Amino acid sequence: MSELIQVIDSYGLIVAFLVVGVIMFFSEIISRKIFRSKIPGSAISIFLGLVLGYIGGVFGDGEKGLSDIPIFKGVGFMGGGMFRDFTIVATAISASFLLIKKSGLAGMISLFLGLIIFFTVGVALGWAWGFRDAVTLTTIGAGACTYIIGPVTGAAIGASSDIIALSIGIGVVKTITVTILTPILAKRIGLDSEGAAMSYGGLMGTTSGVAAGLAATDPKLVPYGAVTATFYSGLGCLICPSVFYLILNYFL
């Protein structure tokens, strides 16, 4: 047994791959069996990640969730800033420049409008819940944009670990809300063409939510919504910790 512990201890990152693989596997099953694939497996897996972070916090009695428990310390390395930023940048490769050009001005307008609405409402709600400092409010507002913009922004401006966890939670709720409401409301809001799907992806942002929601509406629209939604994360990571933070900092 002590040999196994020794192996686990020396290969933390590899252990993390196994742990996360198992989490992803169970989320896929939950997604398929319980939600009949209506809610994307990614949203469920991130939620499960948060649950494990909570359990880790209870048992490890620290501030770093599961990674405070020695055998899971590699999870903290895998979820650290280096891998997070490297993988999010890699997702941009699927964004086709041609499609972005095609969506043009309309895409840009919906992107900015979407980021402004989500950020502003997120900050307003954070304020209503009693948070007052610019760093926390910016991180909450960024989390309302997506579960990736939240932590990237929080890390850049120095938010605390619990606020970053909160911002991920907000982003996960957003993804699930978009996924559920898109097919229900698509007809009523005129979401029925390629152009509309591009504006929709830009306005809503969350790639997994938009893609899953559009797939349930009309699979042909998925690539059009996904292209602007991918850009939403890039743009959000760019302006939330800079322009939005500075504006908020100025007023507070």
Add this chain to the structure above:
Amino acid sequence: MIYGIAILAFSFLAGQWMGTLLGHWIGIDSNVGGVGFAMIILILTKEGFHRKGWFKSEMEYGVDFWGKLYIPVVVAMAASLNVKAAVTSGSLAIAAGAIPVIICFFVFPYLTKGLKAS
């Protein structure tokens, strides 16, 4: 495949550098928007390589591999945060996650109408 990863690494480092410069410039003294810059650089680099005919599908495979790890990494990140302390604000997570989405559903028809008009 390693060429693809190298291009990704180049875009990443260049973007982070720009982000750090921007951070210095606005006085936060940390990396601001490096991820966003890096994504833009990656897309432009890929486009440039395409145009010159240097881009091979194997390169995309190298980048794609890391892109597919994005959700697993976010899961690992979620599991290593101070969730216990955040749970007290759980109601905020639900409100801030859902309310702006509902507002955007109201905004969307006006947006498409406005875009069509212009």
